[in-house]
Every structure is written in structure tokens, then in C-alpha cells.
Amino acid sequence: MPLDWFKLSLQLNKFPINRAQKALEQIQKIPEDHYETYLLGKQKEIVEYQLKNNPFYRNLFEKPHFSTWSEVPVMTKTDLQQSLKNRLSEGFTKSTAYIGKTSGSSGTPFIFAKDKFTHALSWAGFQDRYQWYDIDLNKSLQARFYGIPLDFYGNIQERIKDRISLRRRFPIFDLSEEKMEKFLKRFQKSNFSYINGYTSAVLLFAKFLYGKNLVLKEICPNLKLCIVTSERLFKKDRELMQAVFGVPIVNEYGASEVGLIAFENLKNEWIINSEDLFVEILDQNNEAVPYGTEGRIVITSLYNKAHPIIRYDIGDSGILSNKSTAKKPILEKLIGRTNDIAKLPDGKVVPGLTFYYVTKSIIEDTGSIKEFIVNQNAPDSFKIEYVSKDDFTKNQQQKILQAIETYVGKNLKVDFERKNTLKRNKSGKLKQFTSDL
Structure with a gap:
């Protein structure tokens, strides 16, 4: 059986x-x-x-x-x-x-x-x-x-x-x-x-x-x-x-x-x-x-x-x-459940949900990181906007950069910006990944 x-x-x-x-x-x-x-x-x-x-x-x-x-x-x-x-x-x-x-x-x-x-x-x-x-x-x-x-x-x-x-x-x-x-x-x-x-x-x-x-x-x-x-x-x-x-x-x-x-x-x-x-x-x-x-x-x-x-x-x-x-x-x-796709300079195509695997590396049980979004503003350039009690430490930034290199691709530029609030769409949903391309 x-x-x-x-x-x-x-x-x-x-x-x-x-x-x-x-x-x-x-x-x-x-x-x-x-x-x-x-x-x-x-x-x-x-x-x-x-x-x-x-x-x-x-x-x-x-x-x-x-x-x-x-x-x-x-x-x-x-x-x-x-x-x-x-x-x-x-x-x-x-x-x-x-x-x-x-x-x-x-x-x-x-x-x-x-x-x-x-x-x-x-x-x-x-x-x-x-x-x-x-x-x-x-x-x-x-x-x-x-x-x-x-x-x-x-x-x-x-x-x-x-x-x-x-x-x-x-x-x-x-x-x-x-x-x-x-x-x-x-x-x-x-x-x-x-x-x-x-x-x-x-x-x-x-x-x-x-x-x-x-x-x-x-x-x-x-x-x-x-x-x-x-x-x-x-x-x-x-x-x-x-x-x-x-x-x-x-x-x-x-x-x-x-x-x-x-x-x-x-x-x-x-x-x-x-x-x-x-x-x-x-x-x-x-x-x-x-x-x-x-x-x-x-x-x-x-x-x-x-x-x-x-x-x-x-x-x-x-x-x-x-x-x-x-x-x-x-x-x-x-x-309000849609995700874009990231297109990289080497022709690699990555679903926006891949960034979930990047976020896993920065989720902490302290709850200090409240919200974040990732935006692709050029083929090789991304911006992470986040709401947190403190700025990301160099160590946290390094962890995120390593995760992006592992899961998304190499030689990508990533900028970090801490904000008090993040922009939401009409339905009030926060879209985790967006692309300007």
C-alpha cells in the first residue's frame, strides 16, 4: 500500500x-x-x-x-x-x-x-x-x-x-x-x-x-x-x-x-x-x-x-x-494584490515577490522595522524606503545587500532611505515592489 x-x-x-x-x-x-x-x-x-x-x-x-x-x-x-x-x-x-x-x-x-x-x-x-x-x-x-x-x-x-x-x-x-x-x-x-x-x-x-x-x-x-x-x-x-x-x-x-x-x-x-x-x-x-x-x-x-x-x-x-x-x-x-517584475541589465527577469526572500533576511523579532518598499528606478539600481525607529546600521545594510546579491543579482546599486511614512495606493495597500521601468 x-x-x-x-x-x-x-x-x-x-x-x-x-x-x-x-x-x-x-x-x-x-x-x-x-x-x-x-x-x-x-x-x-x-x-x-x-x-x-x-x-x-x-x-x-x-x-x-x-x-x-x-x-x-x-x-x-x-x-x-x-x-x-x-x-x-x-x-x-x-x-x-x-x-x-x-x-x-x-x-x-x-x-x-x-x-x-x-x-x-x-x-x-x-x-x-x-x-x-x-x-x-x-x-x-x-x-x-x-x-x-x-x-x-x-x-x-x-x-x-x-x-x-x-x-x-x-x-x-x-x-x-x-x-x-x-x-x-x-x-x-x-x-x-x-x-x-x-x-x-x-x-x-x-x-x-x-x-x-x-x-x-x-x-x-x-x-x-x-x-x-x-x-x-x-x-x-x-x-x-x-x-x-x-x-x-x-x-x-x-x-x-x-x-x-x-x-x-x-x-x-x-x-x-x-x-x-x-x-x-x-x-x-x-x-x-x-x-x-x-x-x-x-x-x-x-x-x-x-x-x-x-x-x-x-x-x-x-x-x-x-x-x-x-x-x-x-x-x-x-x-490590490499585484506585483511587478524586475528586469536586470544582464537580461535576467526576477518576479517582484523575490524581494520576499530579501525581506526574510531583515525581519527581526524585535519588530523594529515597521514597513518597507523596494523600487527599481534603473536596470541596475534599486531604492529601499523603510519605516523604522532607527536608521539601518552598516551591518543591517550589508545583510540586505548580500541577500540582494544572492537572490536577485550582482553589481546592483541599492540606496536606503528611512521615512516616517510610506506612500500607499488608492486602496490603502502598500505595494512592496514597484518598477519605474
Whole structure:
């Protein structure tokens, strides 16, 4: 009997995946007319738990007890930019919880924690959605268009995780024609079931195939699906990808700190995860807006006991469809998740999200770096604007320059400028990478 690699990898790390999958099944059985009651119960429960067990949250809440949901404060990323040990709930430590870093794709990075059951529940949700398209995380081989840490230990760790999780990495730090040729050869030789990756990187591969007049499904017959994430997918780009890959293109919306937020079903509806998250669309006064109206996406993790993620403003804005219900909310539109591409003098093309791997080298648990953006103002020249209590030290600048040399390219000029505030776009989103070219 073949091994269930996905389950095994979670169980080895003491994530109770079997319990999480059973819990998910039970939640999904709750009928529509009882679903609002389920959500309200979980919302009240998680707030009361954190008020009792988390001094950081009590301090943020500023009231002695929970009365109505509308009085629950909205958390921002800035609220969470302080040492993790201040934010962990009583009874949890860094060794008993799952610890992760946000990508910083919004320019505001921080470190977070999830209890092990919540992390397993997130994965149960991914497995459930992928099965809509006949993808089994235990058996289906993934072509992963992501970055990878380039330091020795980080790289080894990620590659081991990839092996166990049936993922094969297509690093996106260099997306030149030569690299694309190598990618193509891997598809010819391997039995990939699906592609998963950053929209801009997957799109560049699609354009490469289009230029060669190839259909990927004909080269790799096992291919069933392409999932794009982290950046906005435009209609014409989707049509191009669908034509050259020969499989459905699915939009995934997630964030490391909360897991899966929304996933497209077979009818092209972007279904919000209402099982372990409560997603609201709020106006500037933190009031819920009617369906069909644009507002800020605010998320509550209903099960995370290790760390409060309650009415958390994720930094995106969106619209819930008029067809939404409590059990089946539909994301009609996600606004403000796009990233540019950096083009270097030697012809190398690097997705803007590569700068996530640069930011990882400067994220500190002190929370001293509040926000930053990277701008390319010439083929070989970049400017990093940041908000921080102090100027970057020479040592910090050196670390960033080394990371840029490792992940982006050599002989690049980088200027640093500390600012009090950073310029935002109309939706209030901070775009981490922009290019003037």
C-alpha cells in the first residue's frame, strides 16, 4: 500500500491531521440554517479564550469582557510587530506551537504562532479544496514555482520538506529563457499532476511556452491543474495560461498567518473558507459593508489558541458577492494584490515577490522595522524606503545587500532611505515592489 506522504509529514511533526480532518467533516455537515449560530459561537469562544489566556490581547481589547462582536477591536499588522513571546497565549511556547513568518508581501512583516491543531486544520482545508480537482496531496506531484532559501541549512530544510510533500521546486529567482528551457525539460521527464506558484512566475513560463507554440498538457499528460497564488490574476493572463497549459487555472487566496482564505470551485466561484475562518468586509469605521460593496478584508482565525488573530486587517480589500451566505461566502473580487517584475541589465527577469526572500533576511523579532518598499528606478539600481525607529546600521545594510546579491543579482546599486511614512495606493495597500521601468 503506498504511503500517504502528506499525512505522514504532518504526523511526524506532531500535527494532528486525522483529528483535524474529522473536525472539518463535522463542520461541513452543519446545515446552512444553523451555520450563523456556529460562527457566532466560535467567534465568542475565541475572544473569551484570548481575553482569559493572553495578556497582549487583554491589553489590546481594553474592555474587561466580550459583549458584542462590533465592539471587538480590529487588529493591524503593526499591532503584531512586537516580540512573539509577548503575544503567545499562556500555556504555549515557541516549541509547542507552529511558528511562521509572514511573507512581507504587503511590506509589513511579522512572526506569528498557531497551535498544532489549527495548523493541521488549515492543511485539512487545502486537501479538501484540492480534491475538488482530483488532486490528492498524498499522491499528486506538484511543480512548485516559488522561491527557496539559498543559505545552506534553509535550502536543505526546504528541499527535505519538498521531497516529503511531493513537491518539486522550480526556483523563480531567475526566469531567463535558459532557465525556462530547463523547466520545460523537467516537465517532459516528470509526471507532474499540478502546478502551484506565484502568478507572475507561472505567467512568464506560460508566455515562454506560447512563444514556442507548445501546450504543456501534451508534453506532460498527467497534468490536471494550475493553481496561482499571492498575486492578482488578470482575465487575459488566465486565458493565455489556460490555452498553453491545457488545464484549468485556479485562483487561490491565502496567507501564512491564517491559512487558506479562498479557493475557486469548478464554477469559477471564489469560495471563502468559512470553516475555520470568519471573513468580514469592513468600511473605514470598522462597520460591515453590504454584499457587493468594496471594503477591507478582516479575518478571524476561529480556532487559533496559541496567538490571537481576531478581526485582523490583512491589508487587502475586496468585495463579497450578493450570492454569499453564512456557510458559502463568495469573494467576487480581490483588489490590490499585484506585483511587478524586475528586469536586470544582464537580461535576467526576477518576479517582484523575490524581494520576499530579501525581506526574510531583515525581519527581526524585535519588530523594529515597521514597513518597507523596494523600487527599481534603473536596470541596475534599486531604492529601499523603510519605516523604522532607527536608521539601518552598516551591518543591517550589508545583510540586505548580500541577500540582494544572492537572490536577485550582482553589481546592483541599492540606496536606503528611512521615512516616517510610506506612500500607499488608492486602496490603502502598500505595494512592496514597484518598477519605474
